[in-house]
Amino acid sequence: MLLTNTGAELLSVLRAQFPAQPPKRLGIAVSGGGDSVALLHLARRCFADEDVELFAATVDHGLRPEAADEAQWVKRLATDLGIVHETLTWRGWDGNGNLQDHARRARYELLTQWAQRNQIVTLALAHTADDQAETLLMRLCRAAGVSGLSAMPSRRMQDGVVLVRPLLSVTRETLRNFLNAEKLNWCEDPSNMDTRYERIRVRKVLDSLRPLGLDARVLTEVAGNMARAREALDWYTFLAAKDLALIDAGDVLLDLRGFRTLPEEIARRLLLHVVGWISGDRYPPRRAAVAEAMAAIRHERSAQLGGCLILNQGRRARICREYKAVEDLQVQLGELWDGRWVLSGAVLPEAEIRPLGPQGLSQCPNWRETGRPHAALQSTPAIWQGESLIAAPLAGESRGWAARLKSGEEDFYASLLSH
Numbered sequence: 001m002l003l004t005n006t007g008a009e010l011l012s013v014l015r016a017q018f019p020a021q022p023p024k025r026l027g028i029a030v031s032g033g034g035d036s037v038a039l040l041h042l043a044r045r046c047f048a049d050e051d052v053e054l055f056a057a058t059v060d061h062g063l064r065p066e067a068a069d070e071a072q073w074v075k076r077l078a079t080d081l082g083i084v085h086e087t088l089t090w091r092g093w094d095g096n097g098n099l100q101d102h103a104r105r106a107r108y109e110l111l112t113q114w115a116q117r118n119q120i121v122t123l124a125l126a127h128t129a130d131d132q133a134e135t136l137l138m139r140l141c142r143a144a145g146v147s148g149l150s151a152m153p154s155r156r157m158q159d160g161v162v163l164v165r166p167l168l169s170v171t172r173e174t175l176r177n178f179l180n181a182e183k184l185n186w187c188e189d190p191s192n193m194d195t196r197y198e199r200i201r202v203r204k205v206l207d208s209l210r211p212l213g214l215d216a217r218v219l220t221e222v223a224g225n226m227a228r229a230r231e232a233l234d235w236y237t238f239l240a241a242k243d244l245a246l247i248d249a250g251d252v253l254l255d256l257r258g259f260r261t262l263p264e265e266i267a268r269r270l271l272l273h274v275v276g277w278i279s280g281d282r283y284p285p286r287r288a289a290v291a292e293a294m295a296a297i298r299h300e301r302s303a304q305l306g307g308c309l310i311l312n313q314g315r316r317a318r319i320c321r322e323y324k325a326v327e328d329l330q331v332q333l334g335e336l337w338d339g340r341w342v343l344s345g346a347v348l349p350e351a352e353i354r355p356l357g358p359q360g361l362s363q364c365p366n367w368r369e370t371g372r373p374h375a376a377l378q379s380t381p382a383i384w385q386g387e388s389l390i391a392a393p394l395a396g397e398s399r400g401w402a403a404r405l406k407s408g409e410e411d412f413y414a415s416l417l418s419h
């Protein structure tokens with residue numbers, strides 16, 4: 001339901017997004033723009049009579065000359081409202097890659113670290129129905145599938161902090177009406193007019209689509225429908241995983257006959273999950289690469305995908321880490337290797353964890369007894385002292401050492417349902 005106006009209605013929408021027992025310490029991410037300034041005022045009124053302490057933070061990315069003044073402005077506003085405020089500065093741009101993407105990631109990192117430092121378990125962001133609609137249109141431009149077109153969640157965890165978006169059903173216009181009616185100020189970000197940004201161009205297109213009836217409300221509903229469809233697909237992918245996948249020393253074994261009878265979309269999702277679980281990569285491989293790997297599996301060929309190898313083993317495919325992807329990975333004893341392996345054994349001076357590789361494997365005479373192929377064993381963790389191999393616990397040379405997965409095997413299945 002979208003609201004047309006009035007602070008009272010907005011307050012009840014906001015309150016409904018929190019449990020009867022709201023968090024005792026609630027963080028609010030305030031950029032200084034209309035949406036998050038409205039959230040700050042609304043949150044203060046909403047929890048005025050409850051045992052909730054509010055905190056606010058602004059990230060100054062140092063990318064616009066006005067940014068520092070805006071952060072100062074938010075600090076004054078928060079202080080006037082009796083809310084503790086902190087400005088978090090980011091100066092990490094090295095000129096490489098996509099600036100917007102880097103800035104966004106840095107912002108989330110700074111905000112969650114700030115929350116953790118202040119024992120804030122819940123952090124509110126002021127995304128609106130318009131953000132939802134714009135995101136959906138931008139994803140359409142990239143030919144996204146069901147997951148890409150799904151609504152952004154109203155809550156999710158990041159680094160131990162619950163991020164909530166309590167205004168996702170409210171339009172930007174409603175929030176502006178509220179601010180104007182209450183004579184409340186905010187900072188107008190000049191980049192909101194800059195058509196070099198895709199989001200701003202999409203915003204303009206949305207204005208011209210409105211006469212067709214395609215507005216933020218309708219697009220938010222579509223995004224909600226997609227989120228429900230994604231949930232159903234995740235569930236059937238989970239069932240397929242339970243049925244067809246086994247974990248073997250960190251590799252995944254897929255029953256190929258069953259895999260080939262799966263609907264294409266479920267099979268694709270299962271494969272992406274396997275690869276993501278092994279590689280730890282949050283971003284899926286390119287669509288074309290996935291299609292190639294799917295075709296290889298169908299035609300009983302081996303393939304490579306997203307830092308993993310897909311080895312055809314007759315009735316089964318074994319999916320394991322690709323040696324090339326971990327070749328240069330070295331960590332100290334006691335540290336996590338490849339984001340997933342914990343090795344335990346004797347304390348040794350100047351020893352480190354590196355992949356076993358072809359040289360190490362040639363020093364493991366019993367490797368065949370593991371039942372695992374040469375290519376899979378090369379990418380397993382081993383203990384090295386300089387060029388001397390001390391132990392290779394997954395290749396039949398444990399020598400007092402053990403290797404286990406940080407999250408355990410059950411995580412492979414459980415994480416399919418944890419969107």
Ligand SMILES: Nc1ncnc2c1ncn2[C@@H]1O[C@H](COP(=O)(O)OP(=O)(O)OP(=O)(O)O)[C@@H](O)[C@H]1O
Pocket residue numbers: 028029030031035036057058059060061104107124125126127131135152
């Ligand atoms: N500089 C900032 N400082 C503090 N909070 C911010 C800042 N920029 C954005 N936010 C918070 O994030 C919300 C969404 O803003 P915006 O859409 O620009 O962020 P985003 O991170 O790009 O969103 P998404 O998660 O959809 O990519 C804002 O309403 C505000 O709560």
